[in-house]
Amino acid sequence: MQDPPLTVPPVPTPGQADPPGAHRRKGAVEGSATWSLSDRVGLAICWAFGLLFCAIAVAIVVYLLVQGIKFLRPEMLWTPAAAGFDETETGGFSDALFGTMIVALMGIAIALPTGIAIAVWLVEYGRPTALARVTESTIEAIAGIPSIVLALFGTVIFSSSALGFLSRTSEGVVFGRSFFAAGAMLSLVALPLIVASVREGLNSIPRHVREASYAVGKTKAATTRRILLPTCRPQVATGAMLGLGRIIGDTAIIVVLLGATQNFAPVEGVGFPLDYLRGAGTTLTNFVYEASPTGNLNQPQKAYAAAFVLLLMVLALNAAVDVVHRRARKAGTWSH
Amino acid sequence: MEPLTAPPPIRRLRLEDPEPATEVTATEQRTFTAARRSIKAPQFSIRRMEIDEVSVHYGDKEAVKRVSLPVRQGEVLALIGPSGCGKTTLLRSLNRLTELTSAARLTGRIRLDDVDITEIEPTLLRRRVTMVFQQPNPFPMSVFDNIAYVLREQGSRRARKKTLEPKVHSALDRAGLFEEVKDNLDHPALKLSGGQQQRLCIARALAAEPEVLLLDEPCSALDPKSTQVIEDLIVKLRDDVAVVIVTHNLQQAYRIADHVAFMYLGDLVEYNSATALFGSPREQRTREYVSGAFG
Numbered sequence: 001m002q003d004p005p006l007t008v009p010p011v012p013t014p015g016q017a018d019p020p021g022a023h024r025r026k027g028a029v030e031g032s033a034t035w036s037l038s039d040r041v042g043l044a045i046c047w048a049f050g051l052l053f054c055a056i057a058v059a060i061v062v063y064l065l066v067q068g069i070k071f072l073r074p075e076m077l078w079t080p081a082a083a084g085f086d087e088t089e090t091g092g093f094s095d096a097l098f099g100t101m102i103v104a105l106m107g108i109a110i111a112l113p114t115g116i117a118i119a120v121w122l123v124e125y126g127r128p129t130a131l132a133r134v135t136e137s138t139i140e141a142i143a144g145i146p147s148i149v150l151a152l153f154g155t156v157i158f159s160s161s162a163l164g165f166l167s168r169t170s171e172g173v174v175f176g177r178s179f180f181a182a183g184a185m186l187s188l189v190a191l192p193l194i195v196a197s198v199r200e201g202l203n204s205i206p207r208h209v210r211e212a213s214y215a216v217g218k219t220k221a222a223t224t225r226r227i228l229l230p231t232c233r234p235q236v237a238t239g240a241m242l243g244l245g246r247i248i249g250d251t252a253i254i255v256v257l258l259g260a261t262q263n264f265a266p267v268e269g270v271g272f273p274l275d276y277l278r279g280a281g282t283t284l285t286n287f288v289y290e291a292s293p294t295g296n297l298n299q300p301q302k303a304y305a306a307a308f309v310l311l312l313m314v315l316a317l318n319a320a321v322d323v324v325h326r327r328a329r330k331a332g333t334w335s336h
Numbered sequence: 337m338e339p340l341t342a343p344p345p346i347r348r349l350r351l352e353d354p355e356p357a358t359e360v361t362a363t364e365q366r367t368f369t370a371a372r373r374s375i376k377a378p379q380f381s382i383r384r385m386e387i388d389e390v391s392v393h394y395g396d397k398e399a400v401k402r403v404s405l406p407v408r409q410g411e412v413l414a415l416i417g418p419s420g421c422g423k424t425t426l427l428r429s430l431n432r433l434t435e436l437t438s439a440a441r442l443t444g445r446i447r448l449d450d451v452d453i454t455e456i457e458p459t460l461l462r463r464r465v466t467m468v469f470q471q472p473n474p475f476p477m478s479v480f481d482n483i484a485y486v487l488r489e490q491g492s493r494r495a496r497k498k499t500l501e502p503k504v505h506s507a508l509d510r511a512g513l514f515e516e517v518k519d520n521l522d523h524p525a526l527k528l529s530g531g532q533q534q535r536l537c538i539a540r541a542l543a544a545e546p547e548v549l550l551l552d553e554p555c556s557a558l559d560p561k562s563t564q565v566i567e568d569l570i571v572k573l574r575d576d577v578a579v580v581i582v583t584h585n586l587q588q589a590y591r592i593a594d595h596v597a598f599m600y601l602g603d604l605v606e607y608n609s610a611t612a613l614f615g616s617p618r619e620q621r622t623r624e625y626v627s628g629a630f631g
Binding site: 206208209218226331332333 | 431433436459460461462463466467469470471472473475476477485486524526527537540541543544550557
């Protein structure tokens with residue numbers, strides 16, 4: 001009797017091993033034909049909800065796009081609002097547009113360095129542990145506080161006589177409403193998003209990468225500045241853009257802390273640019289609110305035009321986040 | 337008769353001609369070449385580090401138990417043993433990296449050129465005793481900047497590219513990488529192949545001009561071909577720096593090490609020349625381990 005031929009299964013060598021998932025078609029999904037009826041119904045419901053939300057988002061964008069294009073006149077972007085009896089006399093919303101940019105810059109200028117510092121401290125140091133825990137919960141709490149509550153708290157702080165130099169003062173009474181006040185409070189809205197994003201970035205760097213830097217004699221500070229933060233650039237950018245989105249979309253803090261005027265109200269007798277920053281003003285969100293049928297101005301056409309500009313800004317930020325992430329993915333990373 | 341469905345078990349090591357269990361002196365000619373890389377016996381050996389009765393505790397757990405070992409320039413020292421035997425902990429205590437990441441407590445003395453390492457500033461010590469890790473971990477910057485980062489002062493960006501160039505080139509050259517990357521020094525280091533990345537990490541560790549080079553399983557994430565390139569490199573480096581390598585791979589230890597220390601559950605079971613330790617182990621546990629009885 002002859003021995004059957006030896007059948008030895010091929011042994012994969014480490015170098016030639018296929019990457020995981022190499023055999024699967026890209027994007028292939030397990031067929032649901034064999035599933036039970038209830039599972040298939042569940043899947044259909046998931047699909048339906050997904051489509052429903054897409055439809056809602058598309059509806060908002062398309063509706064505002066149509067209305068915006070219909071009512072937006074380029075000169076609105078550089079004409080300040082004016083008093084008048086109908087929409088042809090009331091000018092544009094240039095002050096609101098600039099106001100949005102100012103609060104966005106001020107808010108992010110405060111929130112970005114603070115947020116990065118907190119995230120670095122939490123991830124890289126985190127001692128004493130109790131303090132780190134408290135900081136974490138505090139930031140989560142701030143993220144959960146409605147911005148109208150932050151705004152009320154802001155009026156208390158910025159109306160104090162010690163902070164009178166940040167807004168208008170008249171006969172010892174502090175007005176407490178200014179770009180400084182609104183910018184500072186809006187930075188609190190952006191802060192949790194920045195901290196969360198930078199923390200995620202730092203946590204995604206394997207420990208051995210830090211150790212590689214320590215192991216050539218670098219200090220923790222040098223490692224953080226030259227290795228960790230540059231590596232986190234995409235997450236820093238993401239956090240900053242999400243934060244900006246929240247800032248330019250906020251209304252409550254603007255109404256309460258910026259004065260809800262429709263024009264800049266610079267403080268007299270103070271040099272530029274402090275006179276504007278200490279004065280009251282407006283932003284696009286406030287303008288949309290006031291110009292909507294419920295607001296004082298009641299000029300819905302301009303509300304649509306301003307809302308359209310606001311939407312474009314937010315969409316641009318979202319697109320920028322996408323670009324940053326795609327670029328980061330291309331740069332390569334470590335195996336864990 | 338049933339057809340064989342699995343390859344026959346591979347014996348870890350088969351030595352044809354075991355040597356007697358004697359300490360092989362540095363100058364003695366080796367005739368024993370079975371699976372060994374055709375490397376010459378060390379030309380000289382200088383004692384650089386001295387591990388003296390070192391124990392490392394993690395809380396109640398004793399990870400390393402009263403280990404004494406010499407680390408010599410001109411030789412490759414391999415630490416072998418099963419997972420969790422304390423070899424990586426011992427390696428990391430040589431440049432005081434254990435202090436940074438855990439609550440490890442070290443007793444005993446480690447001396448570098450007759451100076452207790454606890455008396456050397458940690459950042460200075462870590463430039464004299466550099467380390468390469470299991471996973472290739474170049475920094476996310478260009479090949480050039482990976483080396484330049486080591487050469488620059490703490491966090492400074494000041495040093496000019498021109499003044500650093502010769503040193504960067506020589507570090508890459510010593511790691512056998514320069515010819516492959518000389519036209520792409522500005523390319524991102526994370527785009528190199530795994531083997532190239534690991535050699536870049538070795539170049540980075542060499543750029544600090546260390547006296548001792550620690551390697552923590554440097555080939556375990558690499559394919560056989562890259563492994564061979566790195567093994568050749570390690571043997572080439574042993575005359576310039578004292579090399580300590582932790583490895584899971586017994587064949588690797590046998591191929592490149594001059595001396596081998598076998599650790600088990602924190603104990604140093606046996607320390608001997610590679611040929612003696614693999615050829616005719618003195619201890620029962622060593623014999624079982626090198627013959628593949630456990631691991």
